[in-house]
Amino acid sequence: MVQNGQITLYSSPYSPFSQRNQIALKQAKADYTDYVVDLSAKPAWFTEKVNPVGKIPALTYGGPKSAPENPPPEAAKINESLVILEFLADLFPEAGLLPADPVLRAQARLFINVFETKIFEPFRSFFFTPDGSGTALLEGLEALQARLPPSGFAVGEHWTNADSAVAPFLVRIDLMLKNDIGKYPQSEGVKVLEIYQGPKFTRLAKYIEDIKASPLFKDTFDEETNMKLFKNHPYTQRK
Ligand SMILES: N[C@@H](CCC(=O)N[C@@H](CS)C(=O)NCC(=O)O)C(=O)O
Known part of the structure; x- marks a missing residue:
């Protein structure tokens, strides 16, 4: 697959879970927006529109680039850092996120x-x-x-x-x-x-x-x- 639509990662600079995904996005040379969520004042839209569990990291994929507060309704919403890692390996098979063997x-x-x-x-x-x-x-x-x-x-x-x-x-x-x-x-x-x-x-x-x-x-x-x-x-x- 190739990237077909926007990617937004919702993250925190303190979060080791987020860093897992930031590394993979960089390795894949993905075109993405990194949006820092203030966990001490988590905005209501984040739970409503991005991750019902309310945790970062979370990633939206697909649709046109839009304000992080308003992800495209058609975008896939993916959470759990290890699932996001697998998703990125599937989306960017050429990037070597997982070995071919x-x-x-x-x-x-x-x-x-x-x-x-x-x-x-x-x-x-x-x-x-x-x-x-x-x-x-x-x-x-x-x-x-x-x-x-x-x-x-x-x-x-x-x-x-x-x-x-x-x-x-x-x-x-x-x-x-x-x-x-x-x-x-x-x-x-x-x-x-x-x-x-x-x-x-x-x-x-x-x-x-x-x-x-x-x-x-x-x-x-x-x-x-x-x-x-x-x-x-x-x-x-x-x-
Ligand atoms: N198992 C999750 C853990 C994610 C997690 O615990 N995130 C923390 C930050 S490091 C969080 O969002 N905490 C805010 C909250 O629970 O309100 C993953 O791998 O993504």
């Missing part, structure tokens, strides 16, 4: 699956609740690392949706751990950081370094803005 495509999806089943929940509870488990987070990271090839990105030298799906979270985990940000007890953070920066995670550390150096990542992440949010957000404050 079916085995590598399966490996890309398995990589995302490890993140979703083994890292996402430990990440959420470790950083944003007082009783998350550092062990569970490290186990998840180890399982993801085990799927990495010896060099390059998730399924080879070429960046794919597998990298777009995990990179926004891995970099945030990296920054928060190294800057002692999150609800976890400080003593637990010290222990986790020591293991995370130790010889067990050499391959993961190189992967995160490669992610940070990638223009696709750099162009979609403002570290200073995000650091300010992590430091000051009520979800990360220790009592």
Whole structure:
């Protein structure tokens, strides 16, 4: 398929879910509008006309370019960042968002699956609740690392949706751990950081370094803005 109509992504500069889709849109060189939704004062039209669930990211596709507040009625409304990633891979088959080889495509999806089943929940509870488990987070990271090839990105030298799906979270985990940000007890953070920066995670550390150096990542992440949010957000404050 080729792009046939407008694309609007509704996003937030703080949202790792949105960044997944911003990366893929850039990689596909899509013609799109990125509209920042103010989540602290979410406009009524967003839930009414774009995503009834009220969450970003959300994407509209099709019809003529129009004001983001008024998406074309005929436009498809798509939400859930991982579904949007699959949609973009289908819409832009030439862009390499997924590899052409079916085995590598399966490996890309398995990589995302490890993140979703083994890292996402430990990440959420470790950083944003007082009783998350550092062990569970490290186990998840180890399982993801085990799927990495010896060099390059998730399924080879070429960046794919597998990298777009995990990179926004891995970099945030990296920054928060190294800057002692999150609800976890400080003593637990010290222990986790020591293991995370130790010889067990050499391959993961190189992967995160490669992610940070990638223009696709750099162009979609403002570290200073995000650091300010992590430091000051009520979800990360220790009592
Ligand atoms: N599973 C969803 C999660 C999206 C999500 O949690 N978005 C948050 C921002 S990071 C949001 O819109 N929160 C606003 C709200 O719930 O009102 C996805 O992958 O897209």
